[in-house]
Amino acid sequence: MDQFDLPVLQIGTLLCILCILLWSLCVYKEFRRISLALAGAVQIPRGRYTQFREGQFFVISWGRLSLLLFTYFTRIVVASVLLVAGIFWLARTVSTTELMLNAVALNAILDVDEFLFSGLTPMKFQHAIQSLAPMTLTYSKRRSQWESSVQCFMLFVTMWLPYAGLLRPLSVTMLEVKEELCGGNQTFVVSHSAESQITFGLVTASGRGNFEQLTVSEMAVREHKFRSPGETPEAVYISFTSDEDLFGFDIARSMTETAALYPICLETDVLAMGGSLSNDSGIGGGARLLLRQAAAVFGIADADNCTELREYCDDSHGRLLRYACGSTCRCTDPLASPWYRVPHQGCGLPCLALAASEQRGCTDVSPQEAAWAKFWDDYPGVISMHFGTDIQSSAAFPAVNQTIQAMKTFGCSFLRQAPLDFFTTASWCTGNSDLFSPVAQLCPESCGCKSSFDASFCPSACAGNSTGMR
Structure with missing residues (x-):
């Protein structure tokens, strides 16, 4: 529980009690006026007829006295109801800025009769x-003292009952609600998968003040909410859709479906200077929007080109970046490290098609090839991110690490001895559609592409070298 909660509540409670005190004094003032008028009327001699001379009552009739008593009784009932209702109203006012305003408003109710008298009665x-x-x-001395004592006692009761019955329970309830909503560890979010019936959690940052700590959605809303269509010719971070059905389809679309959505490689055809569609304002605006969204994932605002985002191409969260910047992120390069060069990880099918069309021959790369060394150096980090746990702490990693070192030493030829990945059970040569492209692009000979060409994973250069079944 926050240490500042109690002082704040204590100040608010004190202000509420003071407002209740002011309201109670106003009502007791009304009671006192009624009691004085009633005492004066009772002391007038009664008779059959009323005698009124020179602005003074000498005798008051029983009928007039009964009507006067009924009027005073009605005023007492109204004042009592207002006292109770006003106390409840003030006690339930949780905003300290409205307490004084409500107290003054209640006081105006008691003056309504005087307003009506002054405004409607003839002069x-x-x-x-x-x-x-x-x-x-x-007035005797004892009666005056007794009356003052009773009034002080009634004021004390009027203060104590609202505090004990209304303010104190309300304060406790507010603290309990705050504890339930805001107490404890709040640096995580939870979501339940209805498909797998597994509950997943994500540890979040405690501070949200800096621009770099905002989520992409928070950045998008902040940039757009105070802009009118006249000020912004195109959305900064939000890709708007035309109708509700398309909106639902866009939300449900997977990265694999997105990578196959358009028959163009965005960077080479649209974002790059001299691209076939670089002058198309409609497609260009959408491509630049995707580039800004991709940069926002890494806390970068208003990215202008793919080059400044190159360092994030091999990040596990860079799916949209690889989709928008296929050339910079080497989705078009057949000699790039196979990690994340699949549609599921953002590489568009047109960009991958450009890589497949590159004629690099049907020979294995050497162990010293940069892409080959990088592929095995990145293995522990990529697999750990894929499964959400550090595989280097598992008992199986020492054996896996021996395979990694052997791959780096002997090159593609070692694929014949270790054709499968231990953790994903995927074949190195054919690849994993969720994580990495076929290693056969780097090692066509060791993967048997010369003896038995398979277009699903072998380089196209091996098509004319096939000699039979493996």
Whole structure:
């Protein structure tokens, strides 16, 4: 529980009690006026007929007295109801800025009769009432002290009952609600998968003040919410759709489906200078929007080109970046490291088709090839990110690490001895559609592409070298 909660609540409770005190004094003032008028009326002699001379009552009739008592009783009931209702209203006002305003508003209710009298009664009647002679009341010393003591006691009761019955329970409830909503560890989010019936969690950052710490959606909303269509010719981070059905389809579309959505490689055909569609404003605006969204994933605002984002191409969260910047992220390069060069990880099918069309021959790369060394150096980090746990702490990693070192030493030829990945059970040569492209692009000879060409994973250069079944 926050250490500042109690002082704040104590100040709010004190202000509420003071407002209740002010309201109670106003009502007790009304009670006192009624009691004085009632005492004066009772002390007037009663008779059959009312005798009124020179602005003074000498005798009051029983009928007039009964009507006067009924009027005073009605005023007492109204004042009592207002006292209780006003206390409940003030006690339930949780905003300290509204307490004084509500107290003043309640006081205006007691003055409604005087407002009506001043505004609707003819001036002749008002002057007549004002010219009435005051009634003489006899007050003993004991009666005055007793009356003051009773009033002080009633004020104390009026303060204590609302505090004990309304304010204190409300304060406790507010603290309990705050504890339930805001207490404990809040640096994580949870979502349940109905498909797998598994509950997943994500540890989040505690501070959200800096631009780099905002999520992509937060950045998108912040950039767009105060802009009108006239100010912004195109969306900065939000890809708007035309109708609800398309909106639902766009949300449900997977990265694999997105990578096959358009028959163009965005960077080479649209974003690059001299691309076939670089002058198309409609497609160009959409491509630049995707580039900004890809940069926003890494906390970079207003990215202008793919070159400044090159360092994030091999990041596990760079799916959209690889889709927007297929050339910079080497989706078009047949000699690139196979990690993440698949549609599921963002490489568009047209970009991969460009890589497949490159004629590099049907020979294995040497162990010193940069792509080959990088592929095995990145293995522990990529697989750990894929499974969400550090594989280097598992008991099986020492044996896997021996395979990695052997691959780096002996090159493609070692694929014949270790054709499968231990953790994903995928074949190195045919690749894994979720994680890496076929290693046969680097090692066509060791993967048997010369003896038995398979277009699903072998380089196209090996098509004329096939000699039979493996």
